[in-house]
Amino acid sequence: MLQLVSSGLVGMWLNLAGANIPPASPAQAVTWQGLSWLNPPHPVEPGVEKTVAQYLQTLKTQGLNPQQQSIWLQTDSNLLIDRNGTIPVSAASLTKTATSLAAITTWGLDKKFETIVSARGKISQRTLQGDLVVRGGGDPLFVWEDAIALAHSLNQLGIDRVSGNILVVDNFHMNYKAEPQTAGELLKQALTGIKLPPALLATDFKDVNIVKLPTAPTATTTIPHVKIAGKVIVASESPTGVIPLIRHQSLPLIDILRQMNIYSNNEIAQILADGVGGAEQVMKIVSTTAKFPPAEIQLINGSGLGVQNRLSPRAVCQIFRTLHQTLQPFNLNLADIFPVAGAESIGTLKQRHLPVGTTIKTGTLNEVSALGGVLPTRDRGLVWFVILNKGTQIAQLRQQQDTLLQSLLKEWGQVTPTPLVVTKHDRAPAYFGDPDRNIAIAPNP
Secondary structure (H helix, E strand, O other), X not given: OHHHHHHOHHHHHHHHOOOOXXXXXXXXXXXXXXXXXXXXXXXOXXXXXXXXXXXXXXXXXXXXXXXXXXEEEEOOOEEEEEEOOOOXXXXXXXXXXXXXXXXXXXXXXXOOOEEEEEEEEEEEOOEEEEEEEEEEEXXXXXXXXXXXXXXXXXXXXXXXXXXXXXXXXXXXXXXXXXXXXXXXXXXXXXXXXXXXXXXXXXXOOOOOOOOOOOEOOOOOOOOOOXXXXXXXXXXXXXXXXXXXXXXXXXXXXXXXXXXXXXXXXXXXXXXXXXXXXXXXXXXXXXXXXXXXXXXXXXXXXXXXXXXXXXXXXXXXXXXXXXXXXXXXXXXXXXXHOOOEEOOEOOHHHOOOOOOOOOEEEEEEEOOEEEEEEEEEEXXXXXXXXXXXXXXXXXXXXXXXXXXXXXXXXXXXXXXXXXXXXXXXXXXXXXXXXXXXXXXXXXXXX
């Protein structure tokens, strides 16, 4: 019976029946699921061994060295397949799994980053006679629509014009631009009511990695404006004598992480990693929390850009499992922060042919194609997998990854419907430009 419980089969059957029994606490769950509890590798079905061997042989016929390909498959208690599984190799955007875990561990799921907008001067006749001070709080998903909503909120507070400058302080980011001067100039453009030029829309905002959320239904239908007489100045610290006007709250962290992972947005990932203390701190937090050897994670950033970001397949699997167990006590699971095949066809799931119900994260560099996540099966319960390929034929590598998972599912059997334990929960939709996220902290005039 212990074998059934630890493999996830009993939990899967209970969830199929509508039961949802979370562990006593995230810490207990993570400790119980630690790597030390994995049973030694044991012979799997001959069909599975044959499927993996055929997969590696196919890569060989494409000119790739099978010895440079890494595969790790496991249930919660049993190691199924280990091909270079404990060796850290370039993992591309699977690095974002580490950033996700570090962010949740540091801030919690409900974390909202706050941008404080203040006045430095008096408000008279709908003019702020002085400077508008914007103090960033590390919000990685403040975009054009949010700036327009901010202009509307300033109008409601009786400000149509600023006689001075915009002072940008601390970690203010806009439209995925982390450089404060650039972010400030974009904010000024939005506040003054100037529409984005078509050329900009056709370039900066058509990238596959750009998060695309609907605009809030309650957003203003007209373009508000706050005319700025001065310029954008980046300040090292907030000036004295300011009057707080508005506290803008970001989307909750869980929504930010989901969008980051669906679109594999590098800028969001880097801002979050910087917020927790940088790559070194991410490595420390993740190896400690997910309980794997620190040598199996080597990062230079939080996004995965660069072949120097290295993770072992075993470490990535443990990160996925730790995230899953950390989310369950909050009636959430891995599918709430990563894309699910069959449930959506946006972002990195475009043109993929993965088994329905598979929760995944992809990763791509010029010479790396990575895929990891969890595959629900009839015979093995939840199968955690990581495939790290080294090669330049990215389209073919993706196709072979999808084929491998489809073949494994044939061996282990499909579960219909997808077990509740790996099904995304219904939550209130996230919106850009939601005026309810602008909280006035100054009285109306």
